Amino acid sequence: MRKVPNNRAWWLVLPVFILVAFSALIPLMTVVNYSVQDIFGPNAAYFVGTDWFREVLRNESLQASLGRQVVFSAAVLLIEIPLGIGIALLMPTGGKRASLCLILLAIPLLIPWNVVGTIWQIFGRGDIGLFGRFLNEIGINYNYTADPVDAWFTVLLMDVWHWTPLVALLCYSGLRAIPQAFYQAAEIDRASRWAVFRYIQLPRLKSVLVIAVLLRFMDSFMIYTEPFVLTGGGPGSSTTFLSQTLTTMAVGQFDIGRAAAFSLVYFLIVLLVSWLFFTAITYPDRDK
Amino acid sequence: MIAWMQWTLPTAIFFATIAAILLVMTVFEVVKPCVERKGFLPIATTRGDRLFIGLLSSAYIHLLFLGLTEASLWIALAISVVWLGVLLRWG
Amino acid sequence: MTHSKRRGFGITFYILLLLLPIYWLLNMSFKTNQEILSSLTLWPQNFTFHNYAVIFTDPSWYDGYINSMIYVSINVVITLLVSLPAAYAFSRYKFVGDKHLFFWLLSNRMAPPAVFLLPFFQLYSSIGLFDTHIAVALAHCLFNVPLAVWILEGFISGVPREYDEMAYIDGYSFPRFFIKIFIPMIRSGIGVSAFFAFMFSWVELLLARTLTSVDAQPIGAIMTRTVGASGIDWGVLAAAGVLTIIPGLLVVWFVRNHVATGFALGRV
Structure with missing residues (x-):
């Protein structure tokens, strides 16, 4: 689209600017202020410079939490993206059955995150849950509240259950946008199923896949409610991810200065990775 | 308030x-x-892009100093300012 | 033929797996606690509505749903009102700092809510909005407005600007053109943005819980009370969970024809 240079367009953006400045800029500045002080109460704050940052960057339990977070987000992307593509390829291409599929797939996305945790908390239990009981009955010793491996498995399974439909729906809409002529040409060339996927479908899915990766990275990197309800971060701290560590520090222990410094480091990591993704999405369009 | x-x-x-x-x-x-141009960065950038990249990387320079060394942050600040200038001019 | 049958089988199998945990929740919500704890039954042996009756007869329970509905609705309205003009500006005009403003907006969608937890609590307390619906609605704008601007920008860019120019030639003022002509043209985009705003506000709990205590408490926070001295009241917990799924189902039904384009955020 050809865009007209017009600085009066700022007036149209102003409401959004004010709203987001109110709910993002003021809090962000406040976090920066908190991060350089040791705060005991409204009138008892002491300037400590960059001590909190020094401590947060060297704190081993925070580093461990970051490590778990990176592994978790990587695992989520590696499982959900291929699985989502596969499901999108399996979906019916049109008609009533396609709409039914879409609605059923969308259900997990519309469940409040704490209820997602509750569903899996119940479903995975060895006594009253179908899944946990089933695994125990066939001879697998499974208990997500006691065994870290089982806990990780359950949290990952829950996330795959919860969010793969989003990837599938994105890919599905990407697939629908491919003109029929491409497939007809492939048929004339007697292209194999794999060749059709590799040279027609996958390249055309690129733009939606970048959105899917971006959304899944951002949301998995800030995951809090689901594992908090499911495992409470345990056993031990084996499924405690960054947001939970931060929330415990800020609200649980009211350790304001340290939590603020940690918040900023966390935010900078997300900002960098997201900027890379965002540039990757928008950069190819710039020349148009 | x-x-x-x-x-x-x-x-x-x-x-x-x-x-x-x-x-x-x-x-x-x-x-x-400003006109978008290509410098030593792998992508073509505008002045604003280079400023953003410079500020974000400066933040990381400071974090590296804090996390890995005991050196004064003034050094990190000096490096950042020089880096920002280089980026704006040749980036 | 066998190929498409195999496909049909595959997707049916996946959807069954997807629905199984939800079925289990539904199943439990119709059981008595005694049945839940004593034996594993695939469907309720003593079918009961008791768990739902508990929720529908106790204001402290059903108020949670009402509170959630109120702040979600306020959020959807605010989100659409501010996002529409902004998305139009981003799609049609070049202005100083447009790209950076756009990325700054999106960066707020990327920011973990946990980062803003403390200052939000302080901010809304200091202006006397703590424990109100509007506070939660405004807080949720933090991630919903950027997303709505992004989605709407995609949809608006799909409308050729000749429409805008023709309206000017016909003597329409900008506000009149925007409301009378433009908004009807991008209604599916508006529907999709509203759907996403609803979705992310409805499912979020961390901010909603932190910014409320009694009067505007969301259902998610109330659900934790099923944990009592005598253990967890599984039946009521399951029933409360089932009831939180229903509004989402209704909303997705309304936008079912746009789900496919919608999930691509209007950018395929």
Whole structure:
């Protein structure tokens, strides 16, 4: 689209600017202020410079939490993206059955995150849950509240259950946008199923896949409610991810200065990775 | 009303500096609109892009200093300023 | 033929797996606690509505749903009102700092809510909005407005600007053109944005819980009370969970024809 240079367009953006400045800029500045002080109460704050940052960057339990977070987000992307593509390829291409599929797939996305945790908390239990009981009955010793491996498995399974439909729906809409002529040409060339996927479908899915990766990275990197309800971060701290560590520090222990410094480091990591993704999405369009 | 924000002089200076940079860049942009160009960075950038990249990487330079060394942050600041200048000029 | 049959089988199998945990929740919500704890039954042996009756007869329970509905609705309205003009500006005009403003907006969608937890609490307390619906609605704008601007920008860019120019030639003022002509043209985009705003506000709990205590408490926070001295009241917990799924189902039904384009955020 050809865009007209017009600085009066700022007036149209102003409401959004004010709203987001109110709910993002003021809090962000406040976090920066908190991060350089040791705060005991409204009138008892002491300037400590960059001590909190020094401590947060060297704190081993925070580093461990970051490590778990990176592994978790990587695992989520590696499982959900291929699985989502596969499901999108399996979906019916049109008609009533396609709409039914879409609605059923969308259900997990519309469940409040704490209820997602509750569903899996119940479903995975060895006594009253179908899944946990089933695994125990066939001879697998499974208990997500006691065994870290089982806990990780359950949290990952829950996330795959919860969010793969989003990837599938994105890919599905990407697939629908491919003109029929491409497939007809492939048929004339007697292209194999794999060749059709590799040279027609996958390249055309690129733009939606970048959105899917971006959304899944951002949301998995800030995951809090689901594992908090499911495992409470345990056993031990084996499924405690960054947001939970931060929330415990800020609200649980009211350790304001340290939590603020940690918040900023966390935010900078997300900002960098997201900027890379965002540039990757928008950069190819710039020349148009 | 703003007591809860717990302003301190250093953070106020910090934000004032950022605001001043943004203001100068905006005025500069209105007076002399900038053309996208390709420098040593792998992508073509505008002045604003280079400023953003410079500020973000400066933040990381500071974090590296804090996390890995005991050296004074003034060194990190000096490096960042030089880096920002290089980036704006040749990036 | 066998190929498409195999496909049909595959997707049916996946959807069954997807629905199984939800079925289990539904199943439990119709059981008595005694049945839940004593034996594993695939469907309720003593079918009961008791768990739902508990929720529908106790204001402290059903108020949670009402509170959630109120702040979600306020959020959807605010989100659409501010996002529409902004998305139009981003799609049609070049202005100083447009790209950076756009990325700054999106960066707020990327920011973990946990980062803003403390200052939000202080901010809304200091202006006397703590424990109100509007506070939660405004807080949720933090991630919903950027997303809505992004989605709407995609949809608006799909409308050729000749429409805008023709309206000017016909003597329409900008506000009249925007409301009378433009908004009807991008209604599916508006529907999709509203759907996403609803979705992310409805499912979020961390901010909603932190910014409320009694009067505007969301259902998610109330659900934790099923944990009592005598253990967890599984039946009521399951029933409360089932009831939180229903509004989402209704909303997705309304936008079912746009789900496919919608999930691509209007950018295929």
